[in-house]
Amino acid sequence: MNQFIYTGRAARVVFGPGSLRRLPQEVEALGARKALVLSTPEQHDLAQRAAALLGARTAGVFSGAVMHVPVEVAREAHAVAQQLGADCAVAIGGGSTIGLGKAIALESGLPVLAVPTTYAGSEMTSIYGLTEGGLKRTGRDDRVLPRTVLYDPELTLTLPVSMSVTSGINAIAHAAEALYAANTNPILNLMAVEGIAAIGRSLPQIARPHPGDASAQARLHARSDVLYGAWLCGSVLANVDMAIHHKLCHTLGGSFDLPHSETHTIVLPHALAYNAPAAPEAMRRIAQALGSASAPGAVFDLARDNGAPVALRDIGLRADQIDRACDLALSQRYPNPRPLERDAIRQLLMDALEGRRPA
Ligand SMILES: NC(=O)C1=CN([C@@H]2O[C@H](COP(=O)(O)OP(=O)(O)OC[C@H]3O[C@@H](n4cnc5c(N)ncnc54)[C@H](O)[C@@H]3O)[C@@H](O)[C@H]2O)C=CC1
Numbered sequence: 122m123n124q125f126i127y128t129g130r131a132a133r134v135v136f137g138p139g140s141l142r143r144l145p146q147e148v149e150a151l152g153a154r155k156a157l158v159l160s161t162p163e164q165h166d167l168a169q170r171a172a173a174l175l176g177a178r179t180a181g182v183f184s185g186a187v188m189h190v191p192v193e194v195a196r197e198a199h200a201v202a203q204q205l206g207a208d209c210a211v212a213i214g215g216g217s218t219i220g221l222g223k224a225i226a227l228e229s230g231l232p233v234l235a236v237p238t239t240y241a242g243s244e245m246t247s248i249y250g251l252t253e254g255g256l257k258r259t260g261r262d263d264r265v266l267p268r269t270v271l272y273d274p275e276l277t278l279t280l281p282v283s284m285s286v287t288s289g290i291n292a293i294a295h296a297a298e299a300l301y302a303a304n305t306n307p308i309l310n311l312m313a314v315e316g317i318a319a320i321g322r323s324l325p326q327i328a329r330p331h332p333g334d335a336s337a338q339a340r341l342h343a344r345s346d347v348l349y350g351a352w353l354c355g356s357v358l359a360n361v362d363m364a365i366h367h368k369l370c371h372t373l374g375g376s377f378d379l380p381h382s383e384t385h386t387i388v389l390p391h392a393l394a395y396n397a398p399a400a401p402e403a404m405r406r407i408a409q410a411l412g413s414a415s416a417p418g419a420v421f422d423l424a425r426d427n428g429a430p431v432a433l434r435d436i437g438l439r440a441d442q443i444d445r446a447c448d449l450a451l452s453q454r455y456p457n458p459r460p461l462e463r464d465a466i467r468q469l470l471m472d473a474l475e476g477r478r479p480a
């Protein structure tokens with residue numbers, strides 16, 4: 122029998138090709154007069170484009186966003202926002218840039234307008250992450266939830282194929298863990314399955330388009346479908362507890378400096394295999410959404426067949442770091458369908474290190 126608590130989140134979502142053009146209206150609708158535009162150094166030109174669209178509503182551009190939001194960068198960006206008298210932050214980019222917007226909001230309460238250009242899903246969550254002294258901590262605070270999100274699939278056309286695949290699987294991870302979270306509910310399950318299915322069917326079209334699918338329209342259609350899936354997957358992450366998969370990835374990212382979406386992509390099949398005996402219904406739904414008989418196998422194949430890395434060794438982890446990663450991951454308590462068993466988690470990490478396909 123259903124029994125659940127569901128808190129709807131209040132973000133305004135504008136979705137569709139060309140949505141970026143609505144930026145000035147949407148900043149105005151927030152009641153803001155001066156926006157600080159945030160980006161990574163690599164997306165400085167895009168930030169300048171957003172600033173040009175905003176015209177007199179631009180306070181300035183800060184292009185210093187860095188993955189996992191080091192506290193030093195968060196403090197610097199907050200100081201710049203104060204100096205320039207910004208009353209709103211426009212975060213244009215992936216999870217790193219949106220994370221920086223969240224860090225400013227956490228400190229100052231400034232509203233954030235997010236324009237995501239990857240599939241990480243951070244724009245839909247009130248989860249923030251900050252890294253200090255080699256440790257990443259995450260928290261939840263409603264102040265950091267972006268008030269408005271502009272999803273413009275045209276902005277994702279430049280996302281390299283490799284990053285598109287790993288970022289899409291990062292989004293699948295949110296939905297997969299939602300399906301076995303103790304605090305999930307029927308609405309979230311629907312969104313999770315739909316999100317996984319959209320990403321599962323359209324990622325291969327981005328990575329390996331058939332000759333007939335190579336037109337600009339077909340490419341945009343596939344990008345739009347994956348972005349739609351990412352929106353759903355981010356929305357479900359916002360409402361559930363993160364379990365072993367996300368905790369392992371945060372440990373590997375925060376303490377071993379591994380890249381975020383690649384780490385998610387490699388660890389997810391093994392985290393699912395770990396939890397499979399304790400969460401059979403979630404596995405059935407994930408497998409079905411991906412058109413397969415096995416959830417761990419389907420995620421592994423989606424990565425491998427579309428050119429993503431499948432071994433932690435290949436993105437910089439060494440075998441002699443596994444024990445420390447295991448200790449760090451076990452040093453926190455968090456809900457997980459299967460109890461946290463050291464030997465089995467060590468084996469999970471070894472399998473991920475070597476890139477073995479889960480049985
Ligand atoms: N708080 C939350 O709910 C979530 C937070 N995150 C956080 O987000 C960070 C990772 O974000 P990601 O989106 O994976 O990567 P990212 O934001 O670090 O982007 C990776 C690189 O790709 C570039 N890039 C992004 N979009 C592009 C595009 N369309 N075209 C060309 N280049 C583009 C960026 O400028 C950057 O150089 C991590 O710190 C992670 O913890 C991720 C998911 C959810």
Ligand SMILES: O=C(O)/C=C\C(=O)CC(=O)O
Nearest residue numbers: 220248249250259367370
């Ligand atoms: O670091 C954060 O901002 C917190 C959450 C996530 O990164 C979610 C994820 O692991 O994709």
